[in-house]
Amino acid sequence: MKSIAVCACQISASIGNRLILQGINLQLPAGRWTSIVGPNGAGKSTLLKVLAGLLPGTAVQGEVQLLGRPLAQIPARERARQLAWLGQNEGSADDLTSYDVAMLGRLPHQAWLAPPGAADHAAVEQALRTTQAWDWRHRPLSQLSGGERQRVLLARALAVQAQVLLMDEPLANLDPPHQTDWLHTMRTLVDAGGTVVSVLHEVSLALQADDMVVMAGGRVLHQGPCDAPATHAALEEVFDHRIQVRHLDGMWMALPSLPNKKSQ
Numbered sequence: 573m574k575s576i577a578v579c580a581c582q583i584s585a586s587i588g589n590r591l592i593l594q595g596i597n598l599q600l601p602a603g604r605w606t607s608i609v610g611p612n613g614a615g616k617s618t619l620l621k622v623l624a625g626l627l628p629g630t631a632v633q634g635e636v637q638l639l640g641r642p643l644a645q646i647p648a649r650e651r652a653r654q655l656a657w658l659g660q661n662e663g664s665a666d667d668l669t670s671y672d673v674a675m676l677g678r679l680p681h682q683a684w685l686a687p688p689g690a691a692d693h694a695a696v697e698q699a700l701r702t703t704q705a706w707d708w709r710h711r712p713l714s715q716l717s718g719g720e721r722q723r724v725l726l727a728r729a730l731a732v733q734a735q736v737l738l739m740d741e742p743l744a745n746l747d748p749p750h751q752t753d754w755l756h757t758m759r760t761l762v763d764a765g766g767t768v769v770s771v772l773h774e775v776s777l778a779l780q781a782d783d784m785v786v787m788a789g790g791r792v793l794h795q796g797p798c799d800a801p802a803t804h805a806a807l808e809e810v811f812d813h814r815i816q817v818r819h820l821d822g823m824w825m826a827l828p829s830l831p832n833k834k835s836q
């Protein structure tokens with residue numbers, strides 16, 4: 573039987589008086605990469621925050637389970653070892669060096685006030701090398717470009733070495749070669765048994781995942797494999813048929829639906 577890494581049971585969530593998510597039921601399989609897509613305001617980021625336990629309990633109805641246990645009952649440090657998070661436009665300590673920012677990902681592994689150990693340094697080096705941020709490890713985050721900064725924050729999430737990695741727009745500011753590197757990194761993680769859940773606006777990149785969740789209006793409209801015709805139909809529908817999913821060079825891609833050019 574397929575094991576479930578993250579389960580959302582009858583989730584509704586409100587911010588202020590506004591109901592943002594309604595009746596969400598999701599089972600995200602372990603050892604697979606799921607991308608969450610949908611139009612602006614669909615509720616993707618809010619859902620990811622709920623799955624990470626980042627919204628106050630009073631704002632959320634229903635239950636999230638992580639690796640078979642209710643998320644709310646997992647002690648914070650243990651949860652932080654099992655679940656790594658990369659948020660959208662995330663702030664971080666700008667005065668810290670890139671190395672120290674990546675080391676923040678190791679905090680849940682370290683005893684209270686204990687200095688980082690060899691395993692922590694090894695994890696940070698591996699993460700910074702994976703995102704090709706090792707060369708500027710001594711530079712403060714505040715002196716990096718948007719894409720460089722994002723690669724350090726990605727390294728921080730990787731350094732946790734969590735079983736489950738949740739990422740909201742991880743490709744923000746990344747140039748195409750580093751987007752490609754990120755795809756390879758995610759594939760390596762899931763091949764090694766990890767679980768990845770990413771919110772992505774780039775639908776063609778989202779289609780390189782294993783499974784896709786399509787959202788609109790605070791609800792899940794579809795969940796299915798990225799190569800399934802029903803998933804492609806749901807994608808085209810949710811984006812008002814302004815994209816079309818095509819198979820090109822062995823990959824599923826989303827192309828803009830443009831009016832046919834008039835023949836010259």
Ligand SMILES: Nc1ncnc2c1ncn2[C@@H]1O[C@H](COP(=O)(O)OP(=O)(O)OP(=O)(O)O)[C@@H](O)[C@H]1O
Nearest residue numbers: 587588590592610611612613614615616617618619
């Ligand atoms: N702090 C807030 N207060 C009030 N409404 C909010 C707040 N944060 C989000 N919302 C609303 O909740 C809805 C879902 O927002 P969310 O950020 O989850 O969508 P999204 O699918 O991630 O959007 P995008 O693709 O634009 O990033 C939107 O209508 C948004 O305006």
